[in-house]
Amino acid sequence: MVLPCLDEAAALPWVLARIPAGWRALVVDNGSTDGSADIARALGATVVHEPRRGFGAACHAGLAAATADVVCFCDCDASLDPGHLVPFVREVLDGGADLVLGRRRARGRRVWPAHARAGNYVLARLLRRRTGLRLHDLGPLRAARREPLLALGLSDRRSGYPLQMVVRAADAGWRIAEHDVPYLPRAGTSKVTGTWRGTWQAVRDMSRVLAEPPAGGRAAS
Incomplete structure (x- = not known):
């Protein structure tokens, strides 16, 4: 499980207490100054250091470091319970979907x-116009097979x-599913959605x- 982390x-x-038994927690430290990496390591997580700032940089470093067939992503701010990913993984392994997303x-x-x-x-409306997918959320809780993601x-x-x-998954013809998940009060201060500036930056990036343009030639393997 990839857990991007900044302070x-x-x-x-x-x-980390809610990581399902048998799963490997990859905490990707993105430049924390509050001891996050040491805490994660002490609690049994594998820590990956990604010096380049950015949510995507942290997520992709975790994806590259992962070794499992199915990789999950979850925010590290206690707003989402990683335990809710268990049925997501089951759906991917059973062949019901190629990418499973959590609707907050x-x-x-x-x-x-x-x-x-x-x-x-x-953004969800624009995504629907771009891909035809009737999704409601672009939340971070998700699961898919590692090699096709790469x-x-x-x-x-x-x-x-x-x-x-x-x-890109939609362009490649992936089957994408969405399921409701509880969205809880986060711990600490949000770096993105907690501020107008952060939200605007995220909207601009997206x-x-x-x-x-649609990417041709990409397909799930």
């Missing part, structure tokens, strides 16, 4: 700021990485992804 010392114990369902009025929800809604040639290293994964 998540307060959330790591909660997140907020637990509480202040969990998901209005500006972040609005940005996500707009074959997609994902190049975004900022906030556009999750969207680029979906767009808009660039949507502007890319």
Whole structure:
């Protein structure tokens, strides 16, 4: 399981305690200054250091370091329970889908700021127009097979990485499923959705992804 991490010392114990038995936790430290890497290591996680800042950079470093057939992604801020990925992995292994995404369902009025929800809604509509997929969320909880993911040639290293994964998977003819998952109050301060500036940066990064021409020749292996 890939867990991109930037200063998540307060959330790591909660997140790592919920990793399903037998799964390997890959905490990708993206320049933390609060001791996150040491905490993750002490709690049994494998720590990968990615000096290049960016959500996509951290996710892709984890994907490259993973060795399992199926790779999962989850935020490291305690807003999502990694245990909810168990049926996602089962669906991929059973052949029901090539990529399974979690649709965040907020637990509480202040969990998901209005500006972040609005940005996500707009991007989901644009994604539907671009790919025909009737998805509702571009959330970080997801599962897919590692080798086909690498074959997609994902190049975004900022906030556009999750969207680029979906767009290129759709272009390659992947079967993409979406299931509801609880979205909880995060620990600490959000680097993206907690601020207007962060949300705007994410929307801008993802808009660039949507502007890319359809990529031919990519297929799941």
